[in-house]
Amino acid sequence: MTSIPQDTSGEPNPLRALTLDRLRRRTSMKWRTYPEDVLPVWVAEMDVPLAEPVVRAVTDALALGDTGYPAGTAYAEALAGFAEKRWGWDGLAVERTRIVPDVMLGVVEMLRLVTGAGDAVVVNPPVYPPFFQFVEHMERRVVEAPLGADLRIDLGALEEAFRRAVEGGRWAAYLLCSPHNPTGTVHTADELAAVAALAERYGVRVVADEIHAPVVAAGANFVPYLSVPGAESGLSLMSASKAWNLAGLKAALAVAGPASAADLARLPEEVGHGPSHVGVIAHTAALHDGTGWLDALLAGLDDNRRLLADLLAEHLPAIGYRPAEATYLAWLDCRALGLGDDPAGVFLERGRVAVSPGIDFGTGGVGHVRLNLATSPEVIAEAVRRMGVALG
Numbered sequence: 001m002t003s004i005p006q007d008t009s010g011e012p013n014p015l016r017a018l019t020l021d022r023l024r025r026r027t028s029m030k031w032r033t034y035p036e037d038v039l040p041v042w043v044a045e046m047d048v049p050l051a052e053p054v055v056r057a058v059t060d061a062l063a064l065g066d067t068g069y070p071a072g073t074a075y076a077e078a079l080a081g082f083a084e085k086r087w088g089w090d091g092l093a094v095e096r097t098r099i100v101p102d103v104m105l106g107v108v109e110m111l112r113l114v115t116g117a118g119d120a121v122v123v124n125p126p127v128y129p130p131f132f133q134f135v136e137h138m139e140r141r142v143v144e145a146p147l148g149a150d151l152r153i154d155l156g157a158l159e160e161a162f163r164r165a166v167e168g169g170r171w172a173a174y175l176l177c178s179p180h181n182p183t184g185t186v187h188t189a190d191e192l193a194a195v196a197a198l199a200e201r202y203g204v205r206v207v208a209d210e211i212h213a214p215v216v217a218a219g220a221n222f223v224p225y226l227s228v229p230g231a232e233s234g235l236s237l238m239s240a241s242k243a244w245n246l247a248g249l250k251a252a253l254a255v256a257g258p259a260s261a262a263d264l265a266r267l268p269e270e271v272g273h274g275p276s277h278v279g280v281i282a283h284t285a286a287l288h289d290g291t292g293w294l295d296a297l298l299a300g301l302d303d304n305r306r307l308l309a310d311l312l313a314e315h316l317p318a319i320g321y322r323p324a325e326a327t328y329l330a331w332l333d334c335r336a337l338g339l340g341d342d343p344a345g346v347f348l349e350r351g352r353v354a355v356s357p358g359i360d361f362g363t364g365g366v367g368h369v370r371l372n373l374a375t376s377p378e379v380i381a382e383a384v385r386r387m388g389v390a391l392g
Contacts, residue, residue, distance in 0.1 A: 011296035014048035046374035053289035101274030120165035125362030184324020196230030214243035251279035328374035335367035351390030
């Protein structure tokens with residue numbers, strides 16, 4: 001029988017702190033979308049208490065009535081400090097940042113700066129579903145450059161997509177997911193430098209969604225896109241929301257490379273009114289004072305990746321699973337189970353467990369599901385048990 005690993009890190013593992021009964025008292029999307037008999041391991045919310053420095057900062061702000069409009073550069077300064085200590089990158093210039101409501105709305109604003117209606121945006125499916133939804137809503141064309149069989153960027157496919165994207169002299173952008181969601185792939189410095197070279201050759205502007213950057217597995221190294229040679233004209237979106245479970249406290253940062261500072265300067269002033277001031281306070285505290293909590297989380301996620309691999313090998317060996325280098329998401333290949341294009345629907349109906357349908361992630365998603373590992377080992381074990389029940 002598979003044993004559930006015990007946390008051995010300095011701080012308590014936050015993934016073990018909350019009972020299922022307490023989690024079901026939450027009113028957010030993860031816990032209220034489905035009936036109570038469904039076990040939710042789908043949307044990107046973590047089953048953790050907040051880091052104490054975040055709770056303290058928000059509580060102090062509320063006690064003071066500090067709930068007005070956001071101002072200042074404390075968030076950007078905290079992110080720059082985190083980037084230097086965590087990734088060895090000292091190139092995040094505070095003066096080349098702007099606060100935006102959240103990462104996806106920031107992506108929209110960056111794409112508006114560098115493309116026009118009808119222009120193309122290249123994406124790497126299978127990829128985060130809002131990449132399709134937001135791009136199409138803003139009247140841009142999606143051009144796909146699917147990941148390779150190894151779930152990494154296929155540079156040949158990317159070059160062909162860039163060629164199609166700029167046909168007729170149109171402007172084009174590349175929406176890079178780094179680390180990649182749903183596969184958890186961490187792009188290497190060499191891969192990102194090759195991307196930058198291709199983008200320069202074809203005149204494509206790179207907009208990098210780096211929201212999962214702090215959530216990397218042991219042995220993996222996140223490389224900021226703007227840190228590689230040739231990426232000076234790039235734009236990046238970063239946030240503490242995924243790593244510290246702050247999606248409900250809206251705030252993110254747009255970061256410009258040296259050659260795109262003038263583009264970022266054209267961002268309308270009113271965009272900066274969209275983030276929550278309390279959100280900015282929370283994200284700043286997380287980046288500045290919450291790294292001990294983050295390290296305990298990362299250790300717990302490493303345990304959960306190993307646990308899921310063991311459970312699947314024991315109970316559902318036909319499911320293909322490669323533990324990810326980053327994110328707290330697991331991309332599961334269920335095609336050998338014979339459940340059709342959307343196994344998530346079968347798992348929900350027959351097993352009462354909610355995972356994200358792979359078909360929502362575009363090309364390459366058929367027959368796959370995405371499972372959220374940011375929960376207790378007991379919930380992961382129960383999710384696998386329910387998936388097994390669905391096959392019975």
